[in-house]
Amino acid sequence: MLKLKVLVVLILTFALMAIGAANAQEVTEIRFGTINDPAVERVNQLLVENFQALHPEIEVKVEYIPGADLVTTYTTQAAAGTLPDVIWLADLFVVPFAQGNIVYDMQPLAEGDTNFDLSDIYDNLLGLSRVNGEGLYMIPSSYDVVTMYYNKTMFETAGAPLPTPEWTWVDYTAACKTILDVTGNYCFANGGGLPTFEWWAWVVPFVAGHGGSLLAEDGTTVTLNSPETLAGFQAYVDMWTKDGIAQPLDFDAGGNCFVVGKCATAFFIPGLMSALRALEPQPFEWDVQVVPSHPQGKFTGMGTYGYAVSANAQNPELAWEFVKHLASADAQLAIASNYAGTPLLRSLREDPGITDLAAPPENITAFIENGENGILPTAFPGECGSLYAGQISQEIKDALEAAILGVSSVEDAMNMANENIQACLSS
Amino acid sequence: MTDLAIHPAPHNRKRNPLFWRNTLEGYLFILPVVLGLVIWTFGPMLASAYYSLTDYKIVGEPQFIGFDNYVELFTRDRLFAQSLSVTLRYAVMYMVIGQIVSLLIALLLTQRVRGLGIFRTFFYLPIIVPYVASALLWRYLFNKEYGPINAVLQTIGLPAINWLGSPESALFSMVIMSVWTGAVTTIIYVAGLQQVPEELYDAAKIDGANGQQRFFAVTIPMLSPTIFFNVVTGFIGAFQFFVPAFIMTEGGPVKSTYFYNLNLYEKAFKWLEMGYASAMAWVIFVVIMALTLLIFRSSPLWVYYDGETQS
Secondary structure (H helix, E strand, C coil): CHHHHHHHHHHHHHHHHHHHHHHHHHHHEEEEEEECCHHHHHHHHHHHHHHHHHCCCCEEEEEEECHHHHHHHHHHHHHHCCCCCEEEEEHHHHHHHHHCCCECCCHHHHHCCCCCCHHHECHHHHHHHCECCECCCCEECCCCECEEEEEHHHHHHHCCCCCCCCCEHHHHHHHHHHHHHHHCCEEECCCECECCCCCHHHHHHHHHHCCCCCECCCCCCECCCCHHHHHHHHHHHHHHHCCCCECCCCCCCCCCCCCCCCEEEEEECCCHHHHHHCCCCCCCCEEEECCCEECCECCECECCEEEEEECCCCCHHHHHHHHHHHHCHHHHHHHHHCCCCCCCEHHHCCCHHHHCCCCCCCCCCHHHHHHHHECCCCCCCCCCCCCCCHHHHHHHHHHHHHHHCCCCCHHHHHHHHHHHHHHHHHC | CHHHHHCCCHHHHCCCHHHHHHHHHHHHHHHHHHHHHHHHHHHHHHHHHHHCCEECCCCCCCEECCCHHHHHHHHCCHHHHHHHHHHHHHHHHHHHHHHHHHHHHHHHHCCCCCCHHHHHHHHHHHHHCCHHHHHHHHHHHCCCCCCHHHHHHHHCCCCCCCCCCCCCCHHHHHHHHHHHCCHHHHHHHHHHHHCCCHHHHHHHHHCCCCHHHHHHHHHHHHHHHHHHHHHHHHHHHHHCCCHHHHHHHCCCCCCCCCCHHHHHHHHHHHCCCHHHHHHHHHHHHHHHHHHHHHHHHHHHHHCCCCCCCCC
16 A cells, blocks of 8 residues: 555656646747848847847747758758747748748737737738738838939949939939940849849839739739730830840849949848948948839839747747847837848837938938838739749749840740749649 | 588578578678668658659648649640750760760870879869869859950950850850869779770781771770760769759759759759659659660660670
8 A cells, every 4th residue: 555655656746747847848948040141140139139138037049040941941840840939031931931831820919919019010011921911920120122222423423313212214224324335334233142133022013113913803814914014024124135224144243233333223122231331441332212113103022031930839929029029119220220121110210210320321211211112022822833932933034034135025925924824823 | 621611501501500690790781771771762762752642842741642743744844844855955965075075085194194193183183172162163264254264265366155144055064064073984984994905906006007996996895885884874963963053053044054953953942842843853763764774775786895795
């Protein structure tokens, strides 16, 4: 009898120890997966420092992942159920990660958090964090709307007028031709550190700006070859083929063509500011301006990175505590003060922490003024890919490349792409 | 007596404890290799054969779809045919040019000249340069604006060539780079040339054969087993071409360097279509196997082994 009692006591003791250990494990560590990139490191530090100030008892374990291996690492971790609690991601991964059950839908967490005001974040930017307008799968880091950087020195040397908010793409082209004639430099930088020519955030605004769209309103009919869409594609391709103002696809500038001073403009997000300001001494004067107008108005793209609670988070509420700080006024002003982005909060629109930042750029508020021109990438149904990856992006890229290199006309190339994408969507 | 002790009669072997010990030791020695093959080669091969019949995106369970991936490959995927065509054209160009250049260099490296060791080392150097570094180096050499190759061409009055930026020349540029890295082929030819008996050349000389005749009537036939080996391994290697295209051109321009393995890589790791990529892997496996068999079958027509009787 005594033996039995001893045995029962031992079993209960071990069971309590095991439960205690499991509980202790839940609250002692949070895993944070991010990329190893200097541009992101300061934001990583901000999040970690803030979280540790709130929860000194919890250790933040940072797991760096090479950018090139990000997708395979996350997908294999998700398959094994070992994703970090919080993960870094970018807009292009939102849809596949949400559909692949890699990221957690943070919408209920955001709505249930009285200390978090989701409505203060610009709606169009939040669209990059949603799937077909639903859910919340990423807290973006910055109001990353594609805006025009220009080399003031090169414009002035060539005697070309400086960009103004009233500019149209016709004005842009005329100034660029002057620069090309006088200096021999190109205008529209692409590749070599910037996105390549097929980036949706450049192409789709041209299509929208000419009244076109990639998909009809029924959401299933592909319209790459509608007259308006073709006009948009043609205007974009003309920068290479007709006007010769875009950096040729095979022109190796030895890096980012704008940064090395061989291209007069770059259309990119605010994060490029920090790279330009880091150049010592400044090789040329530069500034930023809102994008020029198309016939149908001003349109531009967006592209940002952010953070999310992963689908494998041990404690989603705790992980949310970590992630949500990114959208706080403190974090946003800190990001802006490092010239790594512009605030995504409406409440900071006219904050001196932004408007009074030292130049360059002189016209930093152009990033925010340009924000309302930001449009979202077209969402395609089915499993044929998106504008970021898969067959759809491949078909459009191939068609644009053929047209830019003069292998095919815009119309022929887009007709073929239209046919192939439609066949996939219909299958 | 001693002989019997070492080699006991077969029916007595199994009673000998030494036999079992030796057998066990033998199996233990080969066990790591066998296990490695089963776990890391045959296992994944079988798994990929199964995945090729599924819709599998890593996350989530594979969904069995029969031969749909193969049907898609052969009927609807324009990039499949295009990438296979690029790879085949590259393989043929590389085999012809690569074998000829390697053989010519090997002939030079077997001449009795001063500093031969230095020349051999020089020609072997490319093989010790990492593939990625080679690709970056050649991207610089081929650069249209400031590449040294175009600089030399322009110095001698020739026009600059858009090596990697033109659909017409990009694939050929890849061939040039591959030939440069083909030092192993050259070394094997050097070894083969050194095995050709000197007396055959002496006999040919006595018969009045000139240098060209000796090359085609003695060197080539005696070297044919080496050529055969280089052709088989070269073809297999050509079909696995990936790194330079991935680094130097990303398959462009206009898909002119879109190799089969680059296509496979993108399907697997960019599009996460693991089932589809597995089907692609099996197709290229069959293609390589068929071409290798074809070369083997053709070998009696052109490969001569010393000592064999020609029928």
